Amino acid sequence: MLDRITSMRVFVRAASAGSLSAAARHLGMxxxxxxxxxxxxxxxxxxxxxxxxxxRLSLTEAGSRYLEACQRILPExxxxxxxxxxxxxxxxxLLRLNAPLSFGTRYIAPLLPAFSRRHPAVKVELGLSDSQVDLLDGGWDLAVRIGQLEDSPLQARRLADCAMQVCAAPRYLDERxxxxxxxxLAQHNCLGYSLSTLVGSKQWAFGRDAQVRVAISGDLVANNGSALLAAAWVARA
Structure with a gap:
């Protein structure tokens, strides 16, 4: 099926030139x-x-009316x-961007001044939340998330790998x-991340495919990585 807009352009050019051959030469066909x-x-x-x-070509009455319509429509x-x-x-x-609290504070927020200098006509609204957000209901243009991607009709792009490590304060290791x-690890005071989409807050997983798992317990579960880091740093045994 031929493109209707192209057909309209051919018609207008042919009406102006009085020739289909002239219209064809002008439009490169x-x-x-x-x-x-x-x-x-x-x-x-x-x-x-x-x-x-x-x-020569000459317009019919219907052709004259159609030419007027095309001359109005095509410029629009x-x-x-x-x-x-x-x-x-x-x-x-306006660009509405949502990111995890700790990641957004440490890595995304420092980049925004340079982004604004490069794109001065863009206003950025940065929302920070560790919880999964509904982009459509929340009116977000895009979101950055760390973890496994659930099935979704939304488009996603992998930005980088995120290596997870087990860390402890020196004082804690001295005591325990x-x-x-x-x-x-099952015998240690492990701090749980309640928003983990992989294993939840009662397990830790290891290996590229998370095939090695261990049940953990501890005296704190939180929904923010910075809070867990601060708690671990005080080395509660």
């Missing part, structure tokens, strides 16, 4: 293709747009496309000893 575009318009509309002779289409294209070149508007095996 063969005369046969230009003829097909006009034929397709006439078939769709159910009327003749041109009186055709071997020497061109203007709409130019407006959208200019936005691709220069980003404008250093675990030598994964299974040893």
């Amino acid at each position: 063969s005369p046969a293709m230009a003829t097909k575009h006009v034929d397709a318009l006439e078939a769709r509309l159910g009327v003749k747009l041109f009186h055709r002779s071997t020497r 289409i061109d203007e709409a496309e130019a407006s959208i294209a200019s936005q691709r070149v220069e980003a404008t508007g 000893g250093v675990p030598r095996r994964v299974a040893d």
